[in-house]
């Protein structure tokens with residue numbers, strides 16, 4: 244641990260080498276913005292386009308409304324969010340005469356294809372994920388009878404009794420470590436098992452970056468909304484390394500007392516967090532540090548290494 248005297252002289256901010264917007268999030272937002280430019284009629288997003296409060300508010304300010312209930316949408320264009328929905332939802336929207344723009348992330352569609360593949364071959368599918376998350380509701384909706392979404396698979400009792408073939412896949416933002424543990428348990432419980440890791444590439448890179456960064460700093464800040472599964476996952480992975488870790492939605496949530504006696508801070512951001520929010524977090528930390536008598540703040544951006 245650094246000495247208090249030295250900590251008062253310099254503050255180092257380390258930005259994770261993989262952080263912030265992923266391909267799927269950028270694609271969904273740009274599809275919504277393009278639709279707004281090209282379509283004059285009403286546009287509604289079903290659920291949150293991505294799980295970030297600032298992004299959701301920004302699109303609302305641009306005149307795109309949002310609902311969690313398809314029955315509320317009577318006309319115009321409906322945008323399916325990055326997390327996807329069940330096929331029945333898209334069918335219902337089309338049957339209502341809505342113009343449907345499907346911005347489901349292609350890597351969520353990989354999960355849909357994997358589920359369909361296994362179901363068509365008479366597997367029961369276990370999905371390691373949060374049943375209350377939009378992505379998992381969409382996956383479960385592909386065949387509710389044959390798909391079990393299980394939040395915790397840490398002991399054999401977490402697993403249902405199933406006759407026949409069983410496949411395990413994962414929510415796109417699942418922890419790699421927890422998924423690998425779940426895979427081991429599933430192999431012990433069932434005779435005929437197939438495992439397909441469907442954690443997306445952005446999630447893997449974000450997680451690997453925080454596993455590398457967190458042990459080197461005194462404090463980790465994860466910038467993301469409470470609704471963001473991947474941001475919360477980064478918090479729990481960081482905490483597991485022993486680093487004190489906070490999830491913040493914006494610079495306003497920073498508490499000056501967190502920085503007392505701290506010399507090294509790691510900063511990462513969830514896949515749905517825009518860069519400008521991270522920038523504001525960095526700017527506010529610098530202001531707090533200078534006010535607290537820190538003479539110099541060094542910024543090391545892992546993306547630039």
Ligand code: SF4
Nearest residue numbers: 265267348350415443
């Ligand atoms: S976190 Fe992964 S699955 Fe989710 S939108 Fe981003 S790239 Fe797609």
